[in-house]
Amino acid sequence: MIFTRRAALAALALSTALGFAPQAALAQNAEKPKLTLGVGGKQLLYYLPLTVAEKKGFFKEQGLDVEINDFGGGAKSLQALVGGSVDVVTGAYEHTIRMQAKGQDIRAVVELGRFPGITIAVRKDLADKVKSAADFKGLKIGVTAPGSSTALTAQYAMVKAGLKATDAAIIGVGAGASAVAAMKQKQVDIISHLDPVTSKLEADGDVVSLIDTRTEAGTKALFGGSNPAAVLYLKGDFATKNPVTTQKLANAFVKALKWLETAKPDDVADLVPAEYHLGDKPLYLQAVKNSLESYSRTGVSSPEAMKSMYDALKLLDPELASSNVDLKTTFIDTFAKKAAAGS
Structure with missing residues (x-):
């Protein structure tokens, strides 16, 4: 023993x-x-x-x-x-x-x-009118699902810009190919989403990014610090x-x-x-x-x-x-x- x-x-x-x-x-x-x-x-x-x-x-x-x-x-x-x-x-x-x-x-x-890794982007044909979250009123925002972090980030950006969280419609578009299709088919005007969806839409020229929290600089710009x-x-x-x-x-x-x-x-x-x-x-x-x-x-x-x-x-x-x-x-x-x- x-x-x-x-x-x-x-x-x-x-x-x-x-x-x-x-x-x-x-x-x-x-x-x-x-x-x-x-x-x-x-x-x-x-x-x-x-x-x-x-x-x-x-x-x-x-x-x-x-x-x-x-x-x-x-x-x-x-x-x-x-x-x-x-x-x-x-x-x-x-x-x-x-x-x-x-x-x-x-x-x-x-x-x-x-x-967060979330990017908020506007459909390219609306980019001349929508320059920031202050312009989201009345638009449709595609997110993974209502209540998820993608939705909350978009709503936070609006509130910070002086709008109400309810000033834009939040539309669930899923997490993969369905999200890409929703933007390409103009079912939504804005998309608050994650990679690879974001990079796919950017590479195809479908969107113009307005807010990008994939980096420390972008996160601090929106939230004031790491999140x-x-x-x-x-x-x-x-x-x-x-x-x-x-x-x-x-x-x-x-x-x-x-x-x-x-x-x-x-x-x-x-x-x-x-x-x-x-x-x-x-x-x-x-x-x-x-x-x-x-x-x-x-x-x-x-x-x-x-x-x-x-x-x-x-x-x-x-x-x-x-x-x-x-x-x-x-x-x-x-x-x-x-x-x-x-x-």
Whole structure:
């Protein structure tokens, strides 16, 4: 018994010295190894870390069997979590603030995007009349789904420009080819969307971009600072009841973020399903290049970025204007920090 204990300790010390995480040496079984994840538009580059974790086998490395349910937009995946049909969600961070304000304990555990990655663009034949969000009144804005981050960003831009959030019609156009078709067929006048949809429309000359939050500069121009974008979020009691499972999910996502830090656009294009390219691989490569800056480097959102998002929501939503959400309740950062540290 003494020999076994010493051997185990020696093996652990050796693995640590070689750079292996203690969890790898003394693996724990997940409380819930088979789970369901909701997402609103998986093919969008907004959710690329999810596809990387899936296709690179990072979930399986952690002993997890993750079934991914793809919904039409982020608001629908949130509904699925609240309703209990999915265990966790990759979706916009802002949903955690909204739910905490309503007394529902929804929390993020990993930041996937540090900038929203959303571009707001006008149809080219209207570009001479529509120069900014102040000109959106009476127009139709295409978004992934009403209530999703693409819709909220467009509405925030309008409110900031002096309009009301209801001054333009919000039209759900989906996440992929349907969104491209909606603009090409003039079903909408403005589109608030994500890559590769945005880059496809730009490359085809269908739109003129007005607001671009794929970069730090563009995000600061609209919001005044960084804004958490996609996160992995869940019910607070899920993390409490399933801490090992939650840690393993965080490990997989942080590993995906680390892979993206050094990945080249060709690496990404070769990894994802061909249909994600929207029939134009060179265009997809450009879209990836445009988006790589937006992904989180640490998996943890800063207090300043979270406050920036909360301030935007307070300006946009009268129900949140007088709210007092403790932002510490919206993000449990210990899982991402442990994953980043390899512990």
